[in-house]
Amino acid sequence: xxxxxxxxxxxxxxxxxxxxxxxxxxxxxxxxxxxxxxxxxxxxxxxxxxxxxxxxxxxxxxxxxxxxxxxxxxxxxxxxxxxxxxxxxxxxxxxxxxxxxxxxxxxxxxxxxxxxxxxxxxxxxxxxxxxxxxxxxxxxxxxxxxxx
Amino acid sequence: xxxxxxxxxxxxxxxxxxxxxxxxxxxxxxxxxxxxxxxxxxxxxxxxxxxxxxxxxxxxxxxxxxxxxxxxxxxxxxxxxxxxxxxxxxxxxxxxxxxxxxxxxxxxxxxxxxxxxxxxxxxxxxxxxxxxxxxxxxxxxxxxxxxxxxxxxxxxxxxxxxxxxxxxxxxxxxxxxxxxxxxxxxxxxxxxxxxxxxxxxxxxxxxxxxxxxxxxxxxxxxxxxxxxxxxxxxxxxxxxxxxxxxxxxxxxxxxxxxxxxxxxxxxxxxxxxxxxxxxxxxxxxxxxxxxxxxxxxxxxxxxxxxxxxxxxxxxxxxxxxxxxxxxxxxxxxxxxxxxxxxxxxxxxxxxxxxxxxxxxxxxxxxxxxxxxxxxxxxxxxxxxxxxxxxxxxxxxxxxxxxxxxxxxx
Numbered sequence: 001x002x003x004x005x006x007x008x009x010x011x012x013x014x015x016x017x018x019x020x021x022x023x024x025x026x027x028x029x030x031x032x033x034x035x036x037x038x039x040x041x042x043x044x045x046x047x048x049x050x051x052x053x054x055x056x057x058x059x060x061x062x063x064x065x066x067x068x069x070x071x072x073x074x075x076x077x078x079x080x081x082x083x084x085x086x087x088x089x090x091x092x093x094x095x096x097x098x099x100x101x102x103x104x105x106x107x108x109x110x111x112x113x114x115x116x117x118x119x120x121x122x123x124x125x126x127x128x129x130x131x132x133x134x135x136x137x138x139x140x141x142x143x144x145x146x147x148x
Numbered sequence: 149x150x151x152x153x154x155x156x157x158x159x160x161x162x163x164x165x166x167x168x169x170x171x172x173x174x175x176x177x178x179x180x181x182x183x184x185x186x187x188x189x190x191x192x193x194x195x196x197x198x199x200x201x202x203x204x205x206x207x208x209x210x211x212x213x214x215x216x217x218x219x220x221x222x223x224x225x226x227x228x229x230x231x232x233x234x235x236x237x238x239x240x241x242x243x244x245x246x247x248x249x250x251x252x253x254x255x256x257x258x259x260x261x262x263x264x265x266x267x268x269x270x271x272x273x274x275x276x277x278x279x280x281x282x283x284x285x286x287x288x289x290x291x292x293x294x295x296x297x298x299x300x301x302x303x304x305x306x307x308x309x310x311x312x313x314x315x316x317x318x319x320x321x322x323x324x325x326x327x328x329x330x331x332x333x334x335x336x337x338x339x340x341x342x343x344x345x346x347x348x349x350x351x352x353x354x355x356x357x358x359x360x361x362x363x364x365x366x367x368x369x370x371x372x373x374x375x376x377x378x379x380x381x382x383x384x385x386x387x388x389x390x391x392x393x394x395x396x397x398x399x400x401x402x403x404x405x406x407x408x409x410x411x412x413x414x415x416x417x418x419x420x421x422x423x424x425x426x427x428x429x430x431x432x433x434x435x436x437x438x439x440x441x442x443x444x445x446x447x448x449x450x451x452x453x454x455x456x457x458x459x460x461x462x463x464x465x466x467x468x469x470x471x472x473x474x475x476x477x478x479x480x481x482x483x484x485x486x487x488x489x490x491x492x493x494x495x496x497x498x499x500x501x502x503x504x505x506x507x508x509x510x511x512x513x514x515x516x517x518x519x520x521x522x523x524x525x526x527x528x529x530x531x532x533x534x535x536x537x538x539x540x541x542x543x544x545x546x547x548x549x550x551x552x553x554x555x556x557x
Contacts, residue, residue: 008298009288032408033421036294044425045407064412065316067308067360073300074281076293090301092309092412099422101412103309105299112361117316128298138298 008128008136012036014056020125021056022102022139028053033098057102060144061093063119064101068112078129078136091141093121107142120144162445165396166259167386168555170198170379171518174272176343176372176505183216186375187223187272188230190511194268194377199389205379206264207237209255211247211271211510214283223510227270237264245457246402246545247271248376248513249553253400255380265385271510272375279303280371292415292546299417303459304368306414308360311462315362318477320465322362324484326353328461329366331489332497336504338530341515343372344504353461367461372506376514378521393557395524397517399443401552405432414546433470436550437542441472444554448472451494452536453523455516457543458501467542468496490531498523498531513551516541524557 007013012035013022024035027042029050034043035057042049072085079085089106106115107124126140172193174186187210195202208231210223219226224240237258243250248271255267279302287293295301314320333348348366356365386394405413408420410427430438441447448471456467465479473494474482482488488496499505499519502512520539522528528536536557543551 009294027424031424033423035418035421036291043407043420046425065309065313067305067312067362068358069300069302069305069360070358071279071302073296073302074279075284076282076286076297077300078297079300088300090299090305090309097423099408099410101410101419103295103299103301103412103417117313 003130003135004133005135005137008138013139016125020123020139021059022123024055024057024098025052026055033057033100035100035102058095058097060120060122061095061102063115063117063121064092064094065117066091066106066112066115089115091115091121093141104139104141107140110142114143162443163399164260165383165398166256167381167383167391167394167396168378168517168521169200169266169381169386169389169391169394170194170196171521172197172377173341173515173518174375175341176374176508179373181274181373183213183220183272183274183375184226184230186274186373186511187227187270187377190272190375190377191227191231191268191270194379198379200266200379202231203234205236205266205268207239207255207258207267209239209241209251209267209269211251211269211514212240212242213273213510214242215273215276223270243549243551244546245507245509245543246513246549246551247510248515249400249543249551250402250549251514252378252380252397252517252553253402256397256400259380259382266379266381268377268379269514270375270377271514273508273510274373275371275506275508291417295415295417302360303414304360304363306412307368307460307463308363309412310466311363311367311460312361314462314465318480320462320480322354323350324465324480325363325367325461326350327483328458328464329353329503331483332458332501332503335490335498335531336500339500339504342500342504343370343506363460363462369459369502370506372508374505374508374511374515376511376518378514378517395521395555395557397553398446398556399440399552399554401436401440401443401550403435403439403550404548406435413548431470432548432550433466433544436544436552437471437540439550440540440552440554444556446538446554450538451540453498453520453533453539454494454496455499455501455519455539455541456496457512458497458503459507461503464496464501471540471542490533495533498528498533513541513543516543517553517555520553520555524555
């Protein structure tokens with residue numbers, strides 16, 4: 001059965017493979033960057049407000065911190081309660097150019113033992129969950145020193 | 149211009165004190181009853197402590213709960229009805245974990261504005277089993293819903309991120325974190341309102357299950373049922389009522405962050421970007437305490453005790469630094485020196501803290517002030533800090549709510 005690939009959230013990321021990027025917005029007046037995207041108003045209180053244009057964020061950043069989720073999170077996280085819980089790793093990543101920290105799940109198989117604060121990671125496409133018809137896609141972080 | 153500068157910084161300047169005439173709590177636990185019952189019991193206890201009847205209260209302020217259905221969103225009126233309608237002015241406020249401080253701030257503002265002489269402040273919650281979760285439905289415009297849906301990022305996951313960051317930047321260890329639990333559990337064992345009244349060893353912390361690496365079950369606060377209430381009044385009323393030397397609330401800090409906020413706060417998926425505007429010199433949490441100190445005309449060197457929001461053991465160490473009890477990165481050292489234990493220079497969480505109570509969200513910031521009140525009266529029993537004169541509470545609510553109260557006697 002063929003699954004349709006759909007982003008789990010609209011307009012937060014784009015592209016496939018090496019071209020995968022997080023999408024934010026940038027104020028044309030003050031150059032502040034926003035992720036998750038702001039499309040209506042710039043949130044910089046020093047800025048009179050410009051139009052917000054879509055920008056793709058840096059693909060590489062450095063680990064700000066990390067943790068994991070040893071217990072099944074509650075709804076609205078989607079997981080199959082009939083299967084044993086498989087912990088996943090969460091990584092907060094600092095993007096140097098944007099001076100922003102973005103949280104995400106690590107790519108499957110990456111554990112806290114593989115990580116250190118300051119390590120370089122890269123954004124990659126991932127799967128959040130699948131249902132009967134759809135593969136819901138999301139961003140993942142993967143250490144650049146770890147093979148795919 | 150100075151007025152504008154001060155206003156943009158959360159107000160600034162000193163205000164008059166208000167009196168704490170009464171403090172009351174319903175014991176924390178998992179009692180399986182509704183929040184109205186806990187809040188009403190706490191309110192009656194606070195009124196009895198104040199020596200006042202409910203009909204003498206001119207205003208009631210409720211700290212809301214999002215877990216009690218509609219009555220939880222209108223907590224002030226819910227408690228007023230349960231106590232018996234008597235016509236009091238009513239206010240209900242919500243600010244997540246900071247709801248109690250917002251309720252105290254609203255009550256104080258009414259007293260200082262001359263709108264009421266006596267105000268009853270009440271917060272209570274009945275907590276679910278397991279993780280807190282967002283309200284139901286498909287709500288992709290709600291950051292709290294999104295962090296669960298897209299990332300499965302529970303509250304303990306954020307606590308784990310902060311703890312790991314401290315380990316990497318400051319060299320804290322899991323053993324340091326465990327010692328916070330050991331200290332707070334020993335104090336909770338002495339508090340009849342605490343849910344957990346058993347001492348805990350570092351070995352027991354280390355043997356508990358990892359929840360969100362590097363934090364274990366005994367590093368993370370539970371979610372609890374509980375209720376807390378305060379009766380506040382003007383100083384004039386307190387004197388007429390015969391309270392010659394009441395505990396006084398000298399400052400209530402309810403500041404918001406400043407852009408760009410560069411610490412990943414609950415429930416956000418990302419920080420603000422600091423690409424175009426340099427971040428403020430102090431973090432949001434440090435600014436919460438500074439605003440309280442400035443309003444009170446006091447500083448960390450004046451404190452007798454502090455009640456801080458130890459959602460996790462590691463977070464208590466962070467608060468030491470944010471309150472200025474020690475320098476940045478020195479929290480674990482301060483703990484290991486015993487400075488924050490009973491008999492130390494600045495005992496922290498003499499109530500036993502969230503480690504011993506578990507979090508009953510809208511009640512918790514009020515409960516912190518109950519503990520300050522009992523300590524400043526010299527009525528804290530086996531937990532008493534000798535000669536306590538000045539206390540501070542500190543807490544941060546989801547979505548950018550500062551919360552800090554300075555009380556003196």
